[in-house]
Amino acid sequence: MVFYRGHLLICGGTGCVSSGCKDIIIAFQEELRKKKLDEEIKIVETGCHGLCEMGPLVILHPESVFYCRVEVKDVQEIVDEHLMKGRPVSRLFFTEPLSLDKVPKYQEIGFYRKQQRIALRNCGFIDPENFNEYLACDGYAALEKMLSEMTPEEVTNVVKAAGLRGRGGGGFSTGTKWELCAKATSIKKYIICNADEGDPGAFMDRSLLEGDPHNVLEGMMIAAYAIGADEGYLYIRAEYPLAIKRTQTAISRAEELGLLGKNILGSNFSFTLKIKEGAGAFVCGEETALIASIEGRRGMPRSRPPFPVVKGLFGKPTVINNVETFANVPQIILHGADKFAAVGTERSKGTKVFALTGKLRNTGLVEVPMGITMREIIYDIGGGTFEGKKFKAVQIGGPSGGCLPEDRLDLPIDYDSLVQAGAMMGSGGLVVLDDESCIVDVARYFLSFTRSESCGKCTPCREGTMRLLEILERICAGQGVPEDIAKVEKLAYIIKASALCGLGQTAPNPILSTLRYFRHEYEAHIHDKKCPAGVCQALFDYRIDDRICNGCTICAKICPVGAISGERKQAHQLDIVKCIKCGICLERCPKNAIFKE
Amino acid sequence: MALEQVKQEKCTEFISDDMDHKLEALLLKNEKSPEILIFVLQQAQNIYGYLPEAVLLRISEALDVSKAKVYGVVTFYSQFHLKPRGRNIIRACQGTACHVRGVSRIIGKIKEEIGVNVGETTEDLRFTFEAVACIGACGLAPVIMINSDTHGRLTADKVPAILSLYE
Numbered sequence: 001m002v003f004y005r006g007h008l009l010i011c012g013g014t015g016c017v018s019s020g021c022k023d024i025i026i027a028f029q030e031e032l033r034k035k036k037l038d039e040e041i042k043i044v045e046t047g048c049h050g051l052c053e054m055g056p057l058v059i060l061h062p063e064s065v066f067y068c069r070v071e072v073k074d075v076q077e078i079v080d081e082h083l084m085k086g087r088p089v090s091r092l093f094f095t096e097p098l099s100l101d102k103v104p105k106y107q108e109i110g111f112y113r114k115q116q117r118i119a120l121r122n123c124g125f126i127d128p129e130n131f132n133e134y135l136a137c138d139g140y141a142a143l144e145k146m147l148s149e150m151t152p153e154e155v156t157n158v159v160k161a162a163g164l165r166g167r168g169g170g171g172f173s174t175g176t177k178w179e180l181c182a183k184a185t186s187i188k189k190y191i192i193c194n195a196d197e198g199d200p201g202a203f204m205d206r207s208l209l210e211g212d213p214h215n216v217l218e219g220m221m222i223a224a225y226a227i228g229a230d231e232g233y234l235y236i237r238a239e240y241p242l243a244i245k246r247t248q249t250a251i252s253r254a255e256e257l258g259l260l261g262k263n264i265l266g267s268n269f270s271f272t273l274k275i276k277e278g279a280g281a282f283v284c285g286e287e288t289a290l291i292a293s294i295e296g297r298r299g300m301p302r303s304r305p306p307f308p309v310v311k312g313l314f315g316k317p318t319v320i321n322n323v324e325t326f327a328n329v330p331q332i333i334l335h336g337a338d339k340f341a342a343v344g345t346e347r348s349k350g351t352k353v354f355a356l357t358g359k360l361r362n363t364g365l366v367e368v369p370m371g372i373t374m375r376e377i378i379y380d381i382g383g384g385t386f387e388g389k390k391f392k393a394v395q396i397g398g399p400s401g402g403c404l405p406e407d408r409l410d411l412p413i414d415y416d417s418l419v420q421a422g423a424m425m426g427s428g429g430l431v432v433l434d435d436e437s438c439i440v441d442v443a444r445y446f447l448s449f450t451r452s453e454s455c456g457k458c459t460p461c462r463e464g465t466m467r468l469l470e471i472l473e474r475i476c477a478g479q480g481v482p483e484d485i486a487k488v489e490k491l492a493y494i495i496k497a498s499a500l501c502g503l504g505q506t507a508p509n510p511i512l513s514t515l516r517y518f519r520h521e522y523e524a525h526i527h528d529k530k531c532p533a534g535v536c537q538a539l540f541d542y543r544i545d546d547r548i549c550n551g552c553t554i555c556a557k558i559c560p561v562g563a564i565s566g567e568r569k570q571a572h573q574l575d576i577v578k579c580i581k582c583g584i585c586l587e588r589c590p591k592n593a594i595f596k597e
Numbered sequence: 598m599a600l601e602q603v604k605q606e607k608c609t610e611f612i613s614d615d616m617d618h619k620l621e622a623l624l625l626k627n628e629k630s631p632e633i634l635i636f637v638l639q640q641a642q643n644i645y646g647y648l649p650e651a652v653l654l655r656i657s658e659a660l661d662v663s664k665a666k667v668y669g670v671v672t673f674y675s676q677f678h679l680k681p682r683g684r685n686i687i688r689a690c691q692g693t694a695c696h697v698r699g700v701s702r703i704i705g706k707i708k709e710e711i712g713v714n715v716g717e718t719t720e721d722l723r724f725t726f727e728a729v730a731c732i733g734a735c736g737l738a739p740v741i742m743i744n745s746d747t748h749g750r751l752t753a754d755k756v757p758a759i760l761s762l763y764e
Contacts, residue, residue, distance in 0.1 A: 015736050018747030052736025200692035203733035238639070238676055239732065241745060279635055279674035282730060296634035297666075298673040314632075357694035357735035364736045395693065429735075431693045445696050449730065455673075583702065584753070 004042040006083065009059040011124060013048030013210055014203075014242055015364075016055035020071075021045075024056050027075040035079055044133075047211020049124035050365035051111055054094065059106055059124075066106040067092040097361040097383035111362045114380050116343065118351050119167075119204075119327035120367045123211030128246050131253045134214040140259060142330035143218055146225060147267040150333075155226040156182055159329065161337035163349035168194055168285070168322030169400065169426045170502070171348070171415035174329075177319055181227040181309040184317035191224045191232035192313065192320040194290060198237070198282035199398030200449060201429035204353040205323040207365050209236065209243035212327070213250035217273065219326030221264070222333055224271045227319055231272055235290055238277045248275055282453035286501045287312075287320045289455065300455045301501035322427070324353055344370035348414030356382050358431035359389060375409040378432055389434040392533075393518070397426025399446045399453075400506030402513025403439065422513040424506065438535035439518040440525050444472040446510040450503065461504030464495040468511065478538040480526035489515060534596035537581045541597055546571035548593035555585035555594065619644045620652060624659040631662045634670060638677060647678040675729075683718045683725035685763040687711075688742040692731030700739035704728070706753040707741070710760055723764070 054068035093102040126133035160175025197205040284299040293299035312318025348370040361383035393403040402423035451465040492508030531539035549571040556564040563579040566572030718725040737749025
């Protein structure tokens with residue numbers, strides 16, 4: 001075995017790949033070879049570290065020095081200074097957004113300090129395509145422990161006692177689901193991993209499969225043993241090619257090693273796994289629709305009961321869990337229910353992965369204990385909103401969730417508190433909105449999403465979301481009438497009560513929660529014909545402040561329709577009849593003389 | 598053979614014999630069962646680049662699934678396409694993060710540059726322009742994907758240079 005004095009972990013998640021990490025890897029390989037360090041320092045391409053905003057990320061172990069936004073031209077300096085002379089390159093350190101301190105070490109960065117990683121524990125630390133690295137991190141130890149010491153009932157009981165709840169959104173007790181399926185009598189049963197992550201603004205499932213696929217496979221094997229299934233499917237979105245590739249690599253390797261197949265580790269337990277690629281339909285995240293899709297049909301949900309645990313894939317009892325749910329399972333089996341249940345709140349145990357995005361400084365993937373407040377996530381981990389921008393709301397739970405205002409930020413987050421506040425855990429997308437985001441526009445955005453993803457089977461969802469969207473579009477276009485708010489509310493409650501599946505039942509949530517906390521914005525659009533955030537184009541005009549404008553002519557030159565005129569060094573005029581409101585003048589004005597009114 | 602007949606009637610310049618051989622091999626390899634329909638359609642689309650009518654008829658026959666069902670599945674999932682596609686596929690992300698960080702301006706710029714709307718293909722088949730729900734690279738919003746490359750942290754003025762990378 002070869003020993004290395006240092007490891008260069010380079011993030012190879014989708015975020016960093018698009019920021020150019022592949023070139024960084026090649027540059028490091030060349031540079032290390034040139035300096036004859038390639039036998040001392042090992043380069044590891046890992047899964048996602050979470051701080052995608054700052055990518056490409058490079059972490060140097062054993063010192064755990066964290067470099068961000070590394071470019072090819074920085075590589076030589078890192079090798080010369082840090083690896084040869086032991087002097088870290090401080091200009092590439094992470095800068096704390098509030099204090100502006102340079103932080104050299106990974107663990108000391110605010111973004112990571114408050115996190116607690118169970119599901120993501122290996123993501124970013126191991127090479128996801130190298131089986132041995134997973135093995136070295138307690139990989140398949142839970143499987144071994146289970147097969148040698150535990151009965152299927154014991155496994156179910158431990159998961160139940162741990163209080164693990166479904167991480168895909170609904171929050172149903174995982175142990176109870178397994179127990180119900182275990183009790184169903186059938187020779188054939190199935191396990192399905194739902195990786196049809198369709199919520200706009202959520203990407204934890206992708207990162208888990210890209211960063212630590214064996215962990216998810218091990219979770220699925222444990223579930224299969226508990227319920228007595230011998231066959232499983234991973235239903236992965238086709239939009240995630242890297243996740244599919246790495247999962248397939250992991251499955252093939254596990255098969256070669258006898259961890260999948262017949263009589264696993266010499267036991268009586270046999271299990272095979274297949275990947276099914278989704279074909280692009282959001283509704284397939286709903287379990288009965290997902291089953292229809294695996295069976296080769298249109299992905300339309302059906303009414304329940306019978307639930308899939310009784311009658312699922314090909315009519316057989318089936319357990320469907322989300323990727324993150326499975327990712328938690330091996331740790332529960334390995335370390336016991338008590339250790340897992342020690343984290344979290346009374347009714348929501350463990351941690352939750354959130355995809356933190358929108359108008360804040362540190363965006364990326366974070367795993368935090370349940371019960372943490374939204375304020376801690378947004379300010380301590382996310383670094384708050386951009387300079388000078390005021391926080392307005394946080395949208396949680398995607399198209400099925402809702403918007404929470406500033407005064408709800410100290411709410412401890414768990415499944416139940418969020419539902420009470422009118423939002424929902426959903427899959428864990430957190431989108432921060434500042435005062436330049438229009439609440440009505442955000443509600444309209446989610447409605448247009450659910451409307452186009454509605455499968456069309458039931459009337460409340462098919463017709464109802466259409467009508468809701470029409471009204472919201474009217475309001476955004478400045479043609480809202482005072483009765484609209486009451487009409488929207490009534491229709492929203494009817495859809496909630498009568499739609500067939502989760503998609504339709506939760507589709508009105510973004511509207512209802514924004515009406516609850518931001519009714520005044522709807523009223524401003526309807527009564528005053530004003531969009532306070534300056535987003536709805538029909539409700540504002542661009543103007544030039546002639547006291548500030550110094551006549552630099554940039555705006556006049558850049559305007560695509562010639563709506564701006566004026567003499568050099570004289571205040572310019574903007575013709576609002578010609579103006580198409582593209583906003584480019586406002587972006588380019590060096591004096592900030594252009595404003596919306 | 599349905600494929601032969603339809604091709605004689607509606608021969609399109611995009612289909613080659615080589616593609617048809619691949620399709621036949623694919624159909625031969627897979628057993629006759631409705632549950633592999635989506636998989637077969639995905640593979641067929643990889644071969645042809647889209648799903649021509651003749652191919653759908655051939656698949657319906659080979660898998661013993663009614664034409665109506667095949668058509669139903671194809672039109673249900675956004676991944677399947679009934680018209681020829683451009684050499685380069687531009688996917689503009691419509692996710693929440695991209696929405697609030699102003700992807701609509703990027704979309705406007707792309708429209709202006711290539712002269713077609715979302716959902717359309719340029720006449721020279723250089724680009725197909727689509728909007729997708731979420732690429733899952735929210736940390737880099739606003740984001741577009743061209744083929745399998747992700748371009749993040751975009752501003753409208755970066756668009757022309759990026760498009761020029763794809764012929």
